[in-house]
Amino acid sequence: MLQDDASQRLAAVQTAILRAAKIAGRKPDAITLIAVSKTHDAATIQPLIAAGQRVFGENRVQEAQGKWPQLREATPGIELHLVGQLQSNKAEEAVALFDAIHGVDRSSLVTALAKAMDKADRRPACFLQVNIGDEPQKGGCPVADVPALLAEARAANLPVAGLMCVPPAGLEAAPYFALLAKLAGEQGLDGLSMGMSSDFETAVTLGATHVRVGTALFGDRA
Numbered sequence: 001m002l003q004d005d006a007s008q009r010l011a012a013v014q015t016a017i018l019r020a021a022k023i024a025g026r027k028p029d030a031i032t033l034i035a036v037s038k039t040h041d042a043a044t045i046q047p048l049i050a051a052g053q054r055v056f057g058e059n060r061v062q063e064a065q066g067k068w069p070q071l072r073e074a075t076p077g078i079e080l081h082l083v084g085q086l087q088s089n090k091a092e093e094a095v096a097l098f099d100a101i102h103g104v105d106r107s108s109l110v111t112a113l114a115k116a117m118d119k120a121d122r123r124p125a126c127f128l129q130v131n132i133g134d135e136p137q138k139g140g141c142p143v144a145d146v147p148a149l150l151a152e153a154r155a156a157n158l159p160v161a162g163l164m165c166v167p168p169a170g171l172e173a174a175p176y177f178a179l180l181a182k183l184a185g186e187q188g189l190d191g192l193s194m195g196m197s198s199d200f201e202t203a204v205t206l207g208a209t210h211v212r213v214g215t216a217l218f219g220d221r222a
């Protein structure tokens with residue numbers, strides 16, 4: 001990716017976030033842009049770092065291990081979020097590498113993460129992923145089970161920052177974002193990880209604190 005392209009795409013997304021925040025009467029600094037760099041190599045990511053972006057997201061532990069240690073060495077202050085599904089047997093590696101984990105969606109993973117965090121004495125922020133459309137086959141905790149999973153996560157000393165969702169494909173996202181915001185409010189959680197390239201502005205107007213944007217920053221994935 002050319003440096004100019006990277007700078008322009010980043011500026012466009014930042015401007016859209018500012019505009020949506022203004023419409024909603026929200027403070028722009030309450031919204032973190034996570035640049036989702038999955039499938040893209042270091043050479044593609046570098047221009048975005050040069051343009052000033054510091055918060056990135058990946059969806060596979062192994063892929064992230066392959067490129068982020070070097071990128072982080074070159075630029076201090078990078079924050080790395082795991083935005084995808086996490087297998088319990090990768091919990092230790094995830095805790096070692098990531099600053100936040102967005103896919104916490106079941107008891108077994110809560111247990112594995114708690115164990116890994118105790119062992120590493122490192123506690124990345126956790127977002128509980130909610131299957132907000134209650135879709136079969138989709139990752140995330142069923143809506144009705146959120147209070148129980150949250151109680152387990154808190155009892156296990158996971159630093160729960162908020163809730164995360166990916167709304168059903170092909171449907172208007174706004175009602176699902178509103179539902180996630182309501183659930184978070186009921187549970188006393190401030191963090192809302194919601195909104196991707198196609199709908200992050202809507203997510204910001206509905207309270208997103210973390211938007212996860214890939215394509216709008218990096219272009220299409222191969």
Ligand SMILES: *Cc1c(COP(=O)(O)O)cnc(C)c1O
Nearest residue numbers: 036059083196197212213214215
């Ligand atoms: C890939 C991915 C994104 C980014 O999607 P874009 O549509 O490319 O912005 C966001 N969240 C999750 C969980 C993802 O896997």
